Amino acid sequence: MSRTFVGMPPFPTAARSSTKDGQLRANLTHATHTIRDKRAKAVAELDDWAELREAGKRIKDHTLRHLDHYLEQLEASVTAAGGQVHWAADAAEANRIVTELVRATGETEVVKVKSMATQEIELNEALAKAGISAYETDLAELIVQLGDDLPSHILVPAIHKNRSEIRDIFQDAMGRWGRPAPEGLTDRPAELAEAARLHLREKFLRAKVGISGANFMIAETGTLVVLESEGNGRMCLTLPETLISVVGIEKVLPRWQDLEVFLQLLPRSSTAERMNPYTSTWTGTSDGDGPQRFHLVLVDNGRTDTLADTVGRQALRCIRCSACLNVCPVYERAGGHAYGSAYPGPIGAILTPQLRGVESELDASLPYASSLCGACYEVCPVAIDIPEVLVHLRERVAEGGGHRDGHRVEGAVMRATTWLFDHPAALGAVERAAGAMRGLVPRRLPEKLPLPGPAKAWNDSRDLPELPEESFRDWWKKREQRGSGE
């Protein structure tokens, strides 16, 4: 994969083209509505969902409050089990560590389990620069990689593609990466799956190095956990001689028993399944069974800074289920690429600007990529109040945004509005003036009018309301003067 999210335009600009792409909108609407309806049914089956959600939130908050302690415990447990722990402060350091570990094996090919952390640090691109080919083995990741595309969903990276588009990608690109697609491949799902299976099988059997992420890490035992649906993850975790797991530091849980909560919350929230088909756990190394060398690369990459923000830190509870994406009306129309990050949708809109900061135009636009409808908070299995964090981050953008002209003007307008709202007599005068001029304001402004940005944005697709002759406050005043009743 050669494309990266670096240099993407701000969210509103990126979303402009996706809202006009009928095929993309149809693919996304169909997929997200299917998953969201199934999820609602799967969640409704559990009487204690609210308690589970609260438990998940509390375990995560507790762990985050004592993160230093649990990470040290994890390091000791992993080391005792025969693994080696590496600490990476940022993406560059993580990529350097992984590259060196792969080089030390003498290999130039690795197979990968789908992992958000390696997407986040753009590990594949870093490995490619070092002459190492990283093969994605998750079906959707494979589609994205073969299509020289970027993932657009946390759980279903190729959600924006339909099956005929996937068939074309397989036919065009599989041969360049390994075993070509079978002759006369159709877009039947079973045929597509078989083509991917044959293509991937050769890679699994040849690979000496596997790279994974992890959904959870257990501090007390040094165990890592991956939940998946296809079984390719288990192949990557068990067949190679060397296993390198790259994981964000927030994925640690204190005790084995804590899994009980998350193994219920995650599958139902993400794939709408009662239990995911494959739950793989691995603890260090064992002689003659599975990888003989195990490395754990713990990635910070902005997480410690996020932890320092008392409101924003709740984003680190995220277990990457993607329920918030599937229910988000903005994600559904804008698509995942518009978020310019491995983390799209509502969680991406609060996670990315915290991990990367809000200095770039793109990152500063993300907290505004929401109508604050609250659907994401409602479905979040660990109760992240995403709207609260969005508004909190908007404040950071607005206040730190002195270098951006747009926010300077906006700030002045907001403060002027507050002044007006703090002076009711002046507000009444403005309302009366507007009422008097109402005849002059057409409900639909001519298209060629050189309107200021916000007015043009509104006028492009919506009419203005007709202004009343008389504000309520003036009507009330007259009514009071007349004596109660009309």
Add this chain to the structure above:
Amino acid sequence: MRVALFLTCVNDAVHPRTGRAVVALLERLGVEVDFPAGQTCCGQPQFNTGYRRATEPLVRRMDEVFRDYEYVVSPSGSCAAMVRDNYPRIGAKAMAEGRGSALADAAGRLVPRVLELTEFLVDVLGVEDVGAYYPHSVTYHPSCHGLRMLRLGDRPLRLLRRVKGIDLRELPGAEECCGFGGTFSVKNPDVSAAMGADKARNALSTGAEALCGADNSCLLHIGGTLRRADAPMRTVHLAEILASTEQEVYA
């Protein structure tokens, strides 16, 4: 019983009919209504756009204006939610910044007394049949802040179902946001317009004469979308339906 009407700035300036309907409705139900003239805006536009400090004078104003009333009733779920959900946050942040507890105290006084209209009718007055008559087909859009922040549940529908003559039709995708979102509609105009268009299409598919809501901000957005398409549907605030009788039509 005497209550204060917290009308909201948008209703005052653009939808005064809604305010007149609320007054007529509450007076018909035996409630004495006051409109403290010092009220203006709850500060939601500033707060939701990231200008929290600019909302603080308005929190103080709301507290001063409404301090003497047991109940403050508003025909806007969004503005009621601003007070109930966000004023405590504004107060807590001011305290955390070492600026004392005055704003938190103001929030504490306001929160328990500010009610959205349907909460006041159903929970305080204990009525569902408000004696309304409205012989039209209507579909109801529950706005996000009423639905998810205030948890209004089916209170608005319970009130609508008891309206005589009404032909109430189910709205497909009712719980999906209409895409207004305050400044979202101008900061992300394309996504907002796409959401509005889908909402308008769903509303039109019911064949109803009117789309009813309890938030004029959403109705302003959906209504603007419908009018741009010259669609045969108008928008109407819930209060205007509830205020209508055989003798007097408010909607």
